Amino acid sequence: MIPELGTFATILALCLSLILSVVPMIGAYTGNKLWVDYARPLAKGVFFFLSLAMLFLAYSFQTDDFSVVYVAQSSNFNLPWYFKISAIWGGHEGSLLLWVWIQAFWTLAVAVKSKNLPIDIVGRVLAVMGMITAAFLLFILFTSSPFERFLPNAPAQGADLNPLLQDFGLIVHPPALYMGYVGLSVAFSFAIAALLSGRLDAAWARWSRPWTNVAWAFLTLGIALGSWWAYYELGWGGWWFWDPVENASLMPWLVATALIHSLAVTEKRGVFKSWTVLLAISAFCLSLLGTFLVRSGVLTSVHAFATDPERGVFILGMLIFVIGGSLLLYAIRAGSVKSESTFALSSRESMLLVNNIIFTVACAMVLIGTLYPLVMDALDLGKISVGPPYFNALFVPMMSLMVIFLGIAAFSRWKETPTELYVSKLWLPAVLAVVAAVVTHWIYSQSIEPWVLLALVLSYWIVFTWGREFVSRLRNRDSLVTGLTRQTRSYYGMLLAHLGVAVMIVGIAMVTVFVEHRDARMSPGDQIEFRGYTFIFDGAREVQGPNYTSDMARVRVLRDGVPYREMFPEKRMYTARGMVMTQVALDPGFTRDLYIAMGEELENGAWAMRLQFKPFVRWIWLGALFMTAGALLAASDPRYRKQAKRDAAQRQLVTE
Amino acid sequence: MNAQRKQRLTLVLLIVFGSSIAVALVAYALSQNINLFYSPSQISMGEAPADTRIRAGGIVVEGSIRRDPSSLKVEFDITDYAHSTTVQYVGILPDLFREGQGIVAQGALDGSGRLIASEVLAKHDENYMSPEIAAALEAAGQMPHMPPTAGKGY
DSSP states (O other): OHHHHHHHHHHHHHHHHHHHHHHHHHHHHHTOHHHHHTHHHHHHHHHHHHHHHHHHHHHHHHTTOTTBHHHHHHOOTTSOHHHHHHGGGSSHHHHHHHHHHHHHHHHHHHHHHOTTSOHHHHHHHHHHHHHHHHHHHHHHHHHOOTTOBOOSOOOSSOOOOOGGGOSHHHHHHHHHHHHHHHHHHHHHHHHHHHHHHTOOSHHHHHHHHHHHHHHHHHHHHHHHHHHHHHHHHSSSOOSOOOOHHHHHHHHHHHHHHHHHHHHHHHHHHSOSHHHHHHHHHHHHHHHHHHHHHHHHOOSOSSSOOOOOHHHHHHHHHHHHHHHHHHHHHHHHHGGGOOOSOOOOSSSHHHHHHHHHHHHHHHHHHHHHHHHHHHHHHHTTSOOEEEOHHHHHHHHHHHHHHHHHHHHHGGGOOSSOOOHHHHHHHHHHHHHHHHHHHHHHHHHHHSSOOHHHHHHHHHHHHHHHHHHHHHHHHHHTSSSHHHHHHHSOHHHHHHHHHHHHHHHHHHHHHHHHHHOEEEEEEEOTTOEEEETTEEEEEEEEEEEEOSSEEEEEEEEEEEETTEEEEEEOOEEEEETTTTEEEEEOEEEOOSSEEEEEEEEEEOSTTOEEEEEEEEETTHHHHHHHHHHHHHHHHHHTOHHHHHHHHHHHHHHHHHHO | OOHHHHHHHHHHHHHHHHHHHHHHHHHHHHHHSEEEEEOHHHHHTTOSOTTSOEEEEEEEOTTOOEEOTTSSEEEEEEEOSSOEEEEEEESOOOTTOOTTOEEEEEEEEOTTSOEEEEEEEEOSSTTOOOHHHHHHHHHTTOOOOOOOOOSOOO
16 A cells, blocks of 8 residues: 555656646746746645655565565565665665655755745746656656565565665765755756846856755765775775766766856856856756666666666656757857956966866766777677776876866966966965975885875965965954954855865875785784784684674784784675675774775685775865865855845845 | 957967867877777687787686685686686685676786686676676577566665
8 A cells, every 4th residue: 555655646746746847937938927936835745745755665665565576676574774764775766766856855945945036037947847857757657666566476575685785875875976966956957047038147156056066065975975885895995996887976076066166257257157057057967877877777887787778768868858958958048148257368267267177178088988888889899898097097187287276276366367476476385385295205104106296295285375375365354363254154165175175185195005905815813914013813703693694703903013903804694685795894094094804715714805004095085075064164155145135135126 | 469369369279289188198098998808709719819908707617716725816717608718816806706607807818818817896786797798698699597687786
């Protein structure tokens, strides 16, 4: 009964979203305010019914209703209750329901938080979001309903959730990532609404900015959580694999990064307008492309399990419709857009343009590397794969260039910046960055590794240039306190996010160059020593878990010969699927992680063991957290609300 | 040419210059880092080049796993049921590596047609078969009956 109610709720949500995508749009065109006013309640209705659908699915999981195909495939009596919740999005059907539910949530958020926006714009934005919701709901109902039943013979026991997914990572990573992916639809809808209404002005950029920042923050967080999860779950100790599915999330991120910078120019200076719209369209189209790549099974990837050509065709059709439709609209409307000001070659506008060029080119490179094997295969030119060296060879120079400009941009001014100003402000940070990098590098390793040195110079470059800019802002104030309090939240957010870039660069370079690992055959009593740590293998014993049996090893760790701690890596056998999983033992630290994974069992109680020393690996995710926090801080800047209120008041005056 | 036009020209030239560097880099990096996939049949017929990084995939032959007693060196055969290839690897095999399971190995062929692997990949779901291996088995006319791949894994 409950699963049928779930289907029913999904169908109702589909009906409401279809009305939402038509009625307010017509209302906005004909000037019928009553029709436009339907948008908000409809958005709430869609969210309500999809929440019900989620609840019904959650209920089916909690009550072990294995007559539901999806539950039987990805749950089991013995699965702990919290994994029964995260199992909702542990497979294809449920993750799509989560996707569309989050889409409805964003629609609701726009409906509630847009009190001060012109009603026709709100109507158009919500209508576009309704169309996206409707398309995904059609997809779910026709090709991948999570509520489908096994009838008449329901299995007595479920096949269990894939053990890889039985982890805290599954609880947080997909929701955060989807919040980001789907959040880009808000920027997209604002862009489409602006194109439809023909009012592509600074106000439009100001409305979409906070939304885009929040979406970007979640996307950053989601990708970082995925990286962290892969690091400890897959047992290899890698934090980025250039896996096609990772690339699928990185591409929208790169374009969204360009977008949040380009929106700043459009809002402040009224230039780059059509470019910004194009970025907003591209960012969301890329997140749809990512869905297509992951869900259609065209990619060979750790994520691409379920493959079904019918689903691929549906998403491809949707992709063509969205990309084609929005680009057509763009082609018709963007020509009439006029810039509101001009700028010199040496100016902040140009700096942000450089940022945009670098990030879009980087995205194009990832796109080529990801799609090239597909194209080759389709043309029957052989089955190839493009490995990490391709991406590294392109990404390192691109991002180094980006960071150099990031430092220079600290002293750029709108409209025009005299070249002498750059020289006079930048020489000191440049010298300091080199000196500080050499000194810290030498203190750390008593050697000089060129890549680490480059990374440290770049990181210090960011810190010193923006630090100097920050200090000069404070100097112009009467006291330190007024100086600190006068800066806006967006400004602090920007500083924090840029600092995050510096932190992440340190982490990436250090862990890549100074990582040390030993893959060894260890019998009980064997010990291995490196980087000041001694690892003594005490053998493995059998341990019983709730839905698995495990071989748990005990490894004693000595630091400089003194007992430091014991670590317990495991090799688990998940009984329901007969699937073997490595459970890593970690000793996390600010400047290094110790990482132990068990390989296969060899004879006489010996095991293949993987021991790793990973310096500064946490800094990668710490940097991403800084970026997330920075973007959220900037989005919460009260000026957006104040300005929107002023705009609303002005419109009131005009209409009266 | 007035000042504004000059500026625009500089900007356009910069963009053209930058993007041609980018295109050159992409072309170079792609030519260096493409790994072609070969099936055991193709390898045994001598279609795969030696001393070049390639990928090979197939089913691990039952009873073919031979371990070195004192190190992590391991040898096994992969097959498409028409021909088989020996793979040599030093290190830790993935969790889902086992006899009868489809795997993909990355490495280079030595003179005797043995693949010296630097990486061995097995997929993370027992029902899943890499499309490349499936295609290789089909080409050899040996596609076993596989259970329908269920919607597992996110």
